[in-house]
Amino acid sequence: METKAEVLKYLFTRIQEILPVNVVKAKKDKDYFIYIVENNCSIEFYIRTSQSGHAGKNTFCMGITCRIRNPFLSKLISEPFNEKDTYDNLIVLFSNQYDWYNQNQMEVDYFLDNKSDKTPEVERFLNDLNKNFFIYIIPFVEKYTKIIDFYSNPGYIQYITGSKQFILGVICSLLCKREEFIKEKLIPLAKANENGHIFKDFFKVKNYVSDIIEPIKKYIADNNISFDNV
Structure with missing residues (x-):
């Protein structure tokens, strides 16, 4: 060449x-x-x-x-x-x-x-x-249950667009039936990056439970969404 x-x-x-x-x-x-x-x-x-x-x-x-x-x-x-x-x-x-x-x-x-x-x-x-x-x-095209593995290091999730890293983490935690992951991993990780380039969606709301988690839970239930039937 x-x-x-x-x-x-x-x-x-x-x-x-x-x-x-x-x-x-x-x-x-x-x-x-x-x-x-x-x-x-x-x-x-x-x-x-x-x-x-x-x-x-x-x-x-x-x-x-x-x-x-x-x-x-x-x-x-x-x-x-x-x-x-x-x-x-x-x-x-x-x-x-x-x-x-x-x-x-x-x-x-x-x-x-x-x-x-x-x-x-x-x-x-x-x-x-x-x-x-x-x-x-593979995680973002095919095996969505692997997405939450990226939250082990902020460097892996900085490329999720639209400042929706926290929202996507909540969705995947719920659909992977690992709701405890939200409190154990997502929230501490978001708080530790208050001045960073990620988790802006977490800091834009006054109450992450009522403003983010509850709407997602309702949407998943109302639409019968599951990673199993993707």
Whole structure:
């Protein structure tokens, strides 16, 4: 691989090969990849590139933004509060530019040099993508009971969109029949991040029980929602 076009074409094919869910349809629009997968979800990748012309016309830096869209989860975090679906069903937004919690993030940029074969750097990029983003795919596309495992570390949930981390945690705790998880894990974690980038939904309400937990319980009961029948 020598040119940016060749790199993007290769990435489009390789990502589809290594995605851990079934791909129904794949679409490529230059540097934007969309994979329609199971459960009416989509996984999207925007490959950010910038030329470094001083080192050769085929030298460029590369980064990535990834999105998971899930209409079921999006409705769960919005409809109990009479809101519309959030961000067109966007539920996870990952970017290797973010480094709020200094977790094992992908490098900010990958430098692809004009003077050498780009395959090793591209494969390193894919390995990092697999390690840092693919962990979200199975829980947020297929096995929703695994979502609450992410609450073991705030770094894992910073990419849940719309500041709805607490709401989603409550929903998953209830649907996993682990209501005790709310008091034992979610509330202490939220209080510990009062000035952080997550759990803003917890601090926006005066009473989290009446304003968040009770509406979710009612919505689940009224609509007979269960992870078992998804």
